Amino acid sequence: MDTVSAIRLSLVHPVLAAKVQAMTAALAADGITIRVIQGLRTLQEQNADYAKGRTAPGSIVTNARGGQSWHNYGLAVDCAPGIRGAAVWTPNWDASSLDWETMISAGEAQGLIAGARWTSFPDRPHFQLPNIPVSPDDAARTLLSAGSMKNFWAKYGPLQESA
Ligand SMILES: [Zn+2]
Numbered sequence: 001m002d003t004v005s006a007i008r009l010s011l012v013h014p015v016l017a018a019k020v021q022a023m024t025a026a027l028a029a030d031g032i033t034i035r036v037i038q039g040l041r042t043l044q045e046q047n048a049d050y051a052k053g054r055t056a057p058g059s060i061v062t063n064a065r066g067g068q069s070w071h072n073y074g075l076a077v078d079c080a081p082g083i084r085g086a087a088v089w090t091p092n093w094d095a096s097s098l099d100w101e102t103m104i105s106a107g108e109a110q111g112l113i114a115g116a117r118w119t120s121f122p123d124r125p126h127f128q129l130p131n132i133p134v135s136p137d138d139a140a141r142t143l144l145s146a147g148s149m150k151n152f153w154a155k156y157g158p159l160q161e162s163a
Contacts, residue, residue, distance in 0.1 A: 001025075002089065008039035012074040013153055016129050019110040020077055026106050027081070032099050035089055037125060038078040040149075041071040063121075067141040070128045074149050075159070078125035079103060100124060131161040 001009075001024050009017040020036060027034055041049070043066035053060035062069070070076035080091040081099040092099060104116045107127045115126030118134075133140075144152045153159060 002033075002035060005034075005036040008036040008077070011040040012077060013129065013159075016075060016077065016112075016127075019107075019112055019129075020079065020127070023079075023103075023106045023110050023112070026109070027103060030102060031084065032102060033082040033089060034079045034103055035082060035091070036077050037080050037091065038071065040074045041069065043067060043072055043144075046072050064135075067144065068136060070132070070136060073136065073140065073144060073152060073156075075132060076126060076128035078123075079107070079127060080125050095124075129159070132156075132158045 001021060005020075005024070009020055024034055046062070046064060046066040046069055048056070049062045050065045052058040052062075066072060071078075080093070081097070081103050082089045083092045084099070100116075104114045104124075107114050111130050112127040113130055113134075115123030115128070136144075140152070140156060143156055
């Protein structure tokens with residue numbers, strides 16, 4: 001696990017972090033080096049992303065506003081395999097690379113939900129904890145707005161089954 005990934009995992013739910021660490025180790029044994037390319041996104045960051053291509057310059061990058069992505073709750077990460085043999089870690093965006101399927105299967109082997117399997121809007125790098133709704137519900141948004149993320153982790157009902 002590289003330092004960048006470790007720092008990102010330190011900000012997400014500990015159960016998710018442990019599963020991604022186990023997934024990383026399993027893939028390393030297969031010669032695949034993955035990196036956590038995104039972990040926690042704050043509500044402010046999510047809203048700034050949502051504005052891109054709408055009320056701010058740039059292209060549309062997301063359909064989720066603040067509170068509508070599990071990244072905002074520390075319950076999702078995005079990962080990518082690196083190009084094999086690269087001197088400096090470089091993401092492998094080649095959609096035909098088998099390393100993607102191997103990574104997705106390794107995440108599922110840890111019990112994670114893989115966004116790559118979503119039929120309506122596949123999200124290849126995305127993994128989230130099981131036993132929670134596919135997207136945050138009103139109960140989740142209300143609870144997060146009432147307190148800290150750690151308070152949310154301790155009190156959100158569906159999450160307790162993941163721990
Ligand atoms: Zn994601």
